[in-house]
Amino acid sequence: MKFLMTGFEPFGGDAKNPSWEAISRLKDGYDGVEVVKAKLPVTFDESLKALETLIKTHKPDVVICVGLAGGRKEITIERIGINIDDARIADNAGFTPVDRSIRPDGPAAYFSNLPIKAMVNAIRDQGIAVAISNTAGTFVCNHVLYGVMDYIQTKAPEIRGGFVHVPYTTDFSQDYPEQPLMDLNDIVRAIEIAMTCISKTTVDLKISEGTVC
Numbered sequence: 001m002k003f004l005m006t007g008f009e010p011f012g013g014d015a016k017n018p019s020w021e022a023i024s025r026l027k028d029g030y031d032g033v034e035v036v037k038a039k040l041p042v043t044f045d046e047s048l049k050a051l052e053t054l055i056k057t058h059k060p061d062v063v064i065c066v067g068l069a070g071g072r073k074e075i076t077i078e079r080i081g082i083n084i085d086d087a088r089i090a091d092n093a094g095f096t097p098v099d100r101s102i103r104p105d106g107p108a109a110y111f112s113n114l115p116i117k118a119m120v121n122a123i124r125d126q127g128i129a130v131a132i133s134n135t136a137g138t139f140v141c142n143h144v145l146y147g148v149m150d151y152i153q154t155k156a157p158e159i160r161g162g163f164v165h166v167p168y169t170t171d172f173s174q175d176y177p178e179q180p181l182m183d184l185n186d187i188v189r190a191i192e193i194a195m196t197c198i199s200k201t202t203v204d205l206k207i208s209e210g211t212v213c
């Protein structure tokens, strides 16, 4: 089974992006799993183009895009990508779209088709903080999640895809003393557990990971 695993370049003034730090540390293969790693630009216009080229080139069975969610204390497995770009900060090309549809004729949202409950369960079993998230924001990560699911639904329904957000890592303690931080080794391990889980799971678990507002 071939996995395309992506992280992002730094953005917003940070020197590093923990998502790429984690992805770059994955091995090229695990038991029965081949891993292709790539770094995506943090730009609305180029990120999805780059991802589509990678999918066409490598023909993966599974695509997992990983990004930074600074301020979150857990690894978060994203459930849904929504059809909107609404940037609070400029992307790395200096572009700040406001209330722009990603696909003007597309549905309002797409669900990830990864076994998100099984992934949360497997990661939590190993003592790593993890949760389902019901919003990937409205910046480049949501753009990529919506875009990859649009590609899958319309062009390659055999692919399973989704998005994982990770917290800041402990080496950001000087930059962000107030932010929750996670050890990079735990993030790498969580991603490895998620890949193993996906390779062994065809039907997701029916367990509640819901929230009440």
Ligand code: PCA
Residues within 6 Å of the ligand: 008, 011, 017, 019, 042, 066, 067, 068, 069, 136, 137, 138, 139, 140, 141, 142
């Ligand atoms: N996080 C941003 C974009 C790139 C990244 O790592 C986001 O959550 O949209």
